[in-house]
Amino acid sequence: AQSVTQLGSHVSVSEGALVLLRCNYSSSVPPYLFWYVQYPNQGLQLLLKYTTGATLVKGINGFEAEFKKSETSFHLTKPSAHMSDAAEYFCAVSGPRLTFGEGTQLTVNP
Amino acid sequence: DTGVSQNPRHKITKRGQNVTFRCDPISEHNRLYWYRQTLGQGPEFLTYFQNEAQLEKSRLLSDRFSAERPKGSFSTLEIQRTEQGDSAMYLCASHGRKGQPIFGQGTRLTVV
Numbered sequence: 001a002q003s004v005t006q007l008g009s010h011v012s013v014s015e016g017a018l019v020l021l022r023c024n025y026s027s028s029v030p031p032y033l034f035w036y037v038q039y040p041n042q043g044l045q046l047l048l049k050y051t052t053g054a055t056l057v058k059g060i061n062g063f064e065a066e067f068k069k070s071e072t073s074f075h076l077t078k079p080s081a082h083m084s085d086a087a088e089y090f091c092a093v094s095g096p097r098l099t100f101g102e103g104t105q106l107t108v109n110p
Numbered sequence: 111d112t113g114v115s116q117n118p119r120h121k122i123t124k125r126g127q128n129v130t131f132r133c134d135p136i137s138e139h140n141r142l143y144w145y146r147q148t149l150g151q152g153p154e155f156l157t158y159f160q161n162e163a164q165l166e167k168s169r170l171l172s173d174r175f176s177a178e179r180p181k182g183s184f185s186t187l188e189i190q191r192t193e194q195g196d197s198a199m200y201l202c203a204s205h206g207r208k209g210q211p212i213f214g215q216g217t218r219l220t221v222v
Contacts, residue, residue: 004152034210043114043201043213044153090152097143097166098203098211100152 002027002093006101014109019063019078021104023091026072032094033074035065037087038103044090050074061085081108114214116202122220123192130188131217135204142185143211144177145201146170153201159185192221 007022025031032051036044048059055067065076074091086108092098115134123129135142141160145153156175157167161182171177174192179185189196199218203211 036213041199041216041218043116043215044203046210046212049210092152094211096141097155097158098145098153099155103150103152 002031002095002099004091004093004099004101006089006091006104008104009102010105010107012107012109013081015083016080019076019081019085019106021076021089021091021106023065023074023076023101024072025074025091025093027093027095029095033065033067034092034094034098035059035063035074035076036090036092036100038090039087047076047089081106083108083110114202114204114212116200116214116217118217119215120218120220122222125192125194125221127192128188128190129192129219130186131200131202131219133185133187133202133204133214135184135202136206136212139204139206139212140182141205141211142179143203143205144185144187145203147199147201147216148197156187189219192219194221197221 003026005024034049035047048057050057050067058064063078088103090103091101117132143158144156147153159179174190177187199216201216203213205211
């Protein structure tokens with residue numbers, strides 16, 4: 001069985017500040033991990049994914065995530081938040097279907 | 111082919127009516143998934159197809175729900191005798207042999 005826990009349903013940062021969204025997973029097999037972003041009334045857009053290989057994964061819009069097997073974590077970061085980053089973010093683990101976390105709503109304050 | 115297409119984007123229906131949603135996947139993708147997302151929650155898996163075969167169904171998929179993927183192309187999700195609790199966003203995703211699942215824009219269902 002697989003599961004994902006996203007710590008913090010709401011995160012608020014100032015424009016230009018570091019963004020850190022936390023994700024921990026549970027998987028009985030080596031996981032494929034994903035971060036998706038969702039804007040209001042839209043589908044999910046892939047930010048980045050980890051399959052195998054390099055544990056630091058770079059995605060779109062300046063986001064990156066690091067796979068830490070020992071901590072079963074896959075936290076999402078961005079060095080400098082932009083107003084357009086305000087959205088809901090979902091972490092997911094795959095095998096063969098995606099299991100999602102509850103989501104984290106990111107607010108960016110001017 | 112630029113992505114996964116879902117129709118309609120929005121559907122308002124009266125309780126007890128039947129509704130059907132359509133998903134057109136990316137043409138070369140052999141896997142197709144349906145998810146349901148209620149307000150403030152992450153998407154929950156409903157069912158998935160590999161080509162035309164329905165390989166897995168969630169316990170969330172009651173007997174009022176049925177999904178098909180004839181000839182391994184587009185898919186339909188039908189809800190019979192809708193209830194207010196069926197109000198949600200229904201998301202479709204397709205996945206090829208490589209890459210990652212690509213999501214459509216979703217169908218927002220409101221049952222009144």
